[in-house]
Amino acid sequence: MATNLTRRKLLQYALSSAGTLPLMSLMGCDANAKHGLSYQQPKIIGCSRTAAGKYAAVVADLSGNPLMQVMLPARGHGIALHRNGSLVAVFSRRPGQYVQVFDHQTGKEWGLRAADPNRHFYGHGVFSHDGQYLYATEGESATSRGVIGVYEVKQGLPKVAEFTHFGIGPHEVIWADDQTLAIGVGGVHTQGRTPLNLDSMQPALVYVDKTTGELVEQAELADKRLSIRHLSLMDNGGIACGQQYRGEPEHAAPLVATHQRGQALQPLIAEDEEWLRFNHYIASIGTLDGYLLATSPRGNCYGIWDQDTRKLISLKPLTDASGVAMLDHHWIVGSGAGKIVSVDTKQQAKIKQSTIMWDNHWQLFI
DSSP, X not given: OGGGOOHHHHHHHHHHTXXXXXXXXXXXXXXXXXXXXXXXXXXXXXXXXXXXXXXXXXXXXXXXXXXXXXXXXXXXXXXXXXXXXXXXXXXXXXXXXXXXXXXXXXXXXXXXXXXXXXXXXXXXXXXXXXXXXXXXXXXXXXXXXXXXXXXXXXXTOOEEEEEOOSOBOEEEEEESSSSEEEEEEOOOOEETTEESOTTSOOOEEEEXXXXXXXXXXXXXXXXXXXXXXXXXXXXXXXXXXXEEEOSOTTOOOOOEEEEOTXXXXXXXXXXHHHHHHTTTBOOOEEEETTEEEEEETTTTEEEEEETTTOBEEEEEEOTTEEEEEEETTEEEEEETTSEEEEEOXXXXXXXXXXXXXXXXXXXXXX
C-alpha cells in the first residue's frame, strides 16, 4: 500500500527522479493573462489524486486551473505555508513516511524528508511565526505515542527537538497564540490504520508551549469515542475542533466543538439525523464572520453553524467535500470530484468545476 513506504523506498523514489520529484513548471505570463490572472492574485494549494491513480500537490487559481504540480510518492494530506516566504510543506497521510517542501513561486523542491526510524507522520504541521522552524505531528510506530517534531527550516529539515507526553495519536497542530501550539489528540493507537484501543481511547485538545514543549492546558469531551482531529482558529481567538466518531454506527454523536482557554469544550448543536449525515467524520473547518463551516468527505456534505447560538443553520451536499479556506468574506470549499464552491454566510454559493480531484485539505495564498 502507498502508506507503507519505507525509508529505502523513498530514497529510491527520489533517486529515480534525478534527485527531485517531477515538477510542472509554473505557467508563464502569457498563460496567466489567458486566464485573466496575475501571480499576485490568490492561489489554492492542496493535495490531489491524479486520473492515473497517483498523488500530487497542486497550485491552482481560484477557478481550479492548475499552475504547478509536484508529484508525491504516496497520498498527501495537510499543507503548511511559510508566513514570510514562499515555502510549502506537504505532509503525507498517516501513517506517513515523508514531508515534501517546495517553493510555490519558483517550483524548486527540497526533496523528501523521510520519517525517523520507527516513527511516522500524522499528516499535519505548521511553520513557526518567524519561519525558522517547522512543527509536525508524529507518532512512535509501535505505541502511537504522540510527538511534535521540531525541524529547522533548511535543506534536509534537521530535527532539533521533540515534544511529547501529551497523549497518543496527535493529528492537526495549529497556532493558538504566538507562544502556544494547539494539538488535536485523537487518542487512537493504531497498527497502520487499524485501531487497537477503541475501548480505552483518551482524546483531548491540548495546548503546548512552543519553546519548552510543556503541556499548558488540556480539554476533553465527555464521549471518549470522539477522536479529536482537525482544528481551526476562530475569529474570537478560540479553537474549533472536528471529530471522528469511533463508536456505534447508529449513534448520532456531535462532531464539532469549540473551546475557549480556561473553559470546557462546547459541542455544537444539530439534530440527530443531521449529525448522522456527516457519517461520523469531519475533515476541514473554517470560521468566518461569526460562522463556522465544516466539511465531511465521508458524508459528502458541508455544514454551517452560527457560532453564537452554536446551532446548525445549513447543510449542503458536496461529493467528497474536502478543503476549506477563507477569502473576502467567503469560504472556498474543495471537492474530490473537482468542484470549487464559493459560499458566504448567507449560504449563497457559486460552484466551479475543475479538473483537479482535491484531497482532504488545502490552503490559500496571495
